[in-house]
Structures are given as C-alpha cells and as structure tokens.
Amino acid sequence: MEMIKVKDLSFEYIRRDEDGNVESINKAIDSISLEVNKGDFIAVLGANGSGKSTLAKHINAILYPTEGGVWVNGLNTAEDRNLWEIRQTAGMVFQNPDNQIIATVVEEDVGFGPENLGVPTEEIWERVEQSLEAVGMLEFRNSSPNKLSGGQKQRVAIAGIMAMKPQCIVLDEPTAMLDPNGRKEVIATVRELNRRENVTVILITHHMDEVIHADKVFVMERGRVMMEGTPREIFSRVDEIKKYRLDVPQVTELAYELKKAGVDLPDGILTVEELVEAIKRIKSR
C-alpha cells in the first residue's frame, strides 16, 4: 500500500477584512494528486509561493484540505481521531532549527516526542540513544542546542522526529537557513536514514543539488504539480525547469549548453563525475 496518497487536493487561504467579509481567496494548492510508496525518497521542488510548504503541512495534518483528501498510511487527515496517529506516522522537520527545539539540552529535546506519546521511561532513553546515533549526534547529547551549528541543530531536530519512530519524514526546506556545509550534512543524514532505516522521505526544497539522489521529483508552480519523474528525466528538460523560476545544477546546465553548442552529450547529466565520463568517451572516439 502507498505511504501517502493525495487526491484532488485543493487548499485556499482566505483573507478576510475586519468585518469578516472575504477579501481575497488565494489558491495555494490547486487539485494535486500524487502517491508516495513506502521507502521512497521523494523531492518536491518549487520556487517561493509555489505551494510546496502548504502541501507538506497537509501531510502532517497541520492544515486540512479545502477540497479533496490526503491519506497517510491509509488514514484520512481530515478526521480528528486520526490526528495523533498521523503525526506520529509522518514526522515533520521545519525550516528554522531554533524554532523547533524545545529543550535546552540535546537529549531532553529528542525525548520530547516520545514523552508526548506516553512511551515508558526506559524506552525513551533507548530511543533517544538510537536516534542520536542514527543522525551522528550522540557525542553532543549533553550539549546546549545554542552551542551547535545550524546543520547540527537540524540533525537534532531530525533525531527528535526519529525518536517517535515514524514511517515517513517530511522535511520542509530543512536547509534553507544553513550554510553549504550544514546543507550537505543534513542531506547526507536524511539519505542515510532513508537507506538504512527504510524511512520514507519527502524533501521539500528549492536547492537543485539536493534532489539528484531522490527516487522521484515533483516540480510545483502556482499550486500545481507541473513536472513529475526521476531526477534525470526532470533535469533533461532544462528550459521547462527555468520556466518555473528554478535553476538546474551547475553541471547539468553546463552539459546542456555544451549539447546545444553541438557537443554530443547525453541528456540529464547530474554530477561532475558523469560529465567527466561523458567527455572522456567523446575524446576516446
């Protein structure tokens, strides 16, 4: 069965004036349908205001659909009684690492989720240790979050979600406030979790280089899914991507320009190594 199913989902932000009359309706999501299988690494790409964060908040039942529906592990997010089970099944990591860490000691923060779930004390300790280990932050368990770098804080936040034993993690632009090193750190951690613990990952981002390892990429613009496919398929369509106010990875763009200029290269080159290989092949011919 699919982990997450979104069917004909629409969501409207309604702005009202002081008397409660509707001033304007902003359709943040416009009849989206998509399915995510268990164990997948999914990336959702989109420029600012494309509705990608709104979509993410639907999966965690923070927002409810105006039309259509969202099912997490078969549970409808619109039904109140499913709320806590959904939030436990699909954990969510947010953009600003400072604003999602509740405790002043790393391990206490990681324990916050299991505490809320009513997990017995000994098991909380086990889970905290396991999740900190999984994100490589075990040695910082007694530190204050204020002393950590952005990437480390974000990894603690991920550990906090992992301690709830979710089957799926939704990351809403987890790297937007990080420096390049922190970004790499977080993405490597997420990929590791996906591969080793078989956690379904939904990564919302606008950084192209973060999605090249995804199983499937969705490109959003104005609340609609405009493109859908493997990273290679998506990045072969450079012109189309640019239309949606997004960039392609530098290597991909270089390869694309070279190809346009007449060099015989394959479509959708994603990494420097691939490009090097392709050029070597041409030279050896």
Add this chain to the structure above:
Amino acid sequence: MIRDITIGQYYPSNSVLHRLDPRVKLIGTFIFIVSLFMFNTLYGYIVVALFLGAVIKLSKVPFRFIARGMKAIVVLMLFMMFFNLFFTPGNTIFELWIIKVTDNGLRQAVFMGIRLIFLILGSSLMTFTTTPNQLTDGLEKIMRPLNHIKVPVHEISMMMSIALRFIPILLEETDKIMKAQMARGADFESGGVLKRAKSLIPLLVPLFVSAFRRANDLAMAMEARCYRGGDGRTKMKPLRYQGKDYAAYACVLVYFAAVIALGIFGDQLF
C-alpha cells in the same frame, strides 16, 4: 554586550549541585531567600556569605561567570541603595543642602545592597545548576496539588521552560537588531531618558514581531511532535529523591536554623 547577562542561563557541569533533585534546589532557594530577611546582625551576614560561598564552590560554576550576571542588576541596586541612603530617618551624620545622610540610612543602604547581591547570587545559582526542563519539572511536581483547584500547573511550567529556553535566543536577536539599527544611524546611547526610551521603539517592534513568529513556529513544531498537554505524558527523567537529596535538605535546614538562631540571639552573643 547584551549577551553578558547570564541570569537565568544554565551552566553545564557535573557537580553534586547539578545532580541534585530540582525540588531540593527550588525549596532550598526559597528557604535561602526567606533566611535573608530573618536577621539583622553582622554575624548573620557572615554565616550567609559562608554558606553561599560553600555552595558556589560545590557548584563548580566559575565565579567570574556568576559575577558577569551581576552587572545587569547594578542599576537596580544603586537605585535601591539611593533611596535607602537618603530617605531613612535617623541621626544625621552628613548634610548638604536638602540632602541628608543618616547613620541608619547608611547602614540600611549597605545591608540592603548586600542582601540583594546575596539574593541574586542564590537564585541565579539555582538556574546555573538546573536545566530549565528540570526546573519546571520540579515546579510542576511541587505544585501538583494545585491541580485540584483547577490551576493549569503543567501548562504554566511548560510556558516557563519555553520562556527560559528562548531568553538567550531573543537576547542574541536583540543584539543583532541593535547592530542593524545602529548601522543605519540609530542612536541608543545619547540624549535624555525620554529620547533614549523613544529610540528603543525601532528595537522593540522588530523584536516583538520576530518573537511572535517564533512562537507560531514553535507551536507548530510542538504539535507536529504530538504535544497535547500534560495528560498521558511520560517523563524521560522522572523525579525520584535519592540519598544525596535528603542530605541536601538536612544541610539547608541546619543552615536555616543557624540563621534563625542568630536572628534571635545574635545581639546578645558577642
């Protein structure tokens, strides 16, 4: 400069004091504060100073770190000493125009100043050695009986722990905004009281906006982690009294008895 304020921060270490049950520290601090007002003799001050010194030594928090926090309350202290110095009736020892300094006033000013220092030292020592989470856990447990009269004990303690967690973050932000405004020509340091107060507006408005945004984010993050109030919650670090906690209670009680004894018999003692 604003980051120098250390009151309310936690100083990570592994001393005996850090490992005590937070309830002991809370009740101990309360008794300590009460004890400060139980005597009026020089010997009392000496006993308190000795006790406080021993506790600071035990806590392994560097004195310099503690002293840095004191800078923040210098103004408050001067203010209080000023009123005590000039407005306490007694025998005049010094007179200049309408300003009168009396012997009682001088005595009051000095002793009140010392008391205030003791008070701040004692209570900040509690926050240095207790993580905000432990602190609120302790408070929650001590005040649990109030639940019967419909006081939302868990919610209050959760709010407190979050407030404490965000103090350093908001201070850092204040510093940042201040520098940003100064870079644009804002002047926080010159002019009279009124002008200075006015110049704080461009500092406070963005600070409040950002605090609300953070609160919103945090609430969402907490809900996403299944926070739904205190019912059905378990604890990662449940509070259980141990041998050293009872020993600490005993120490505090001995100290308290000594101070009270000094308060009653101190005058006849020497």
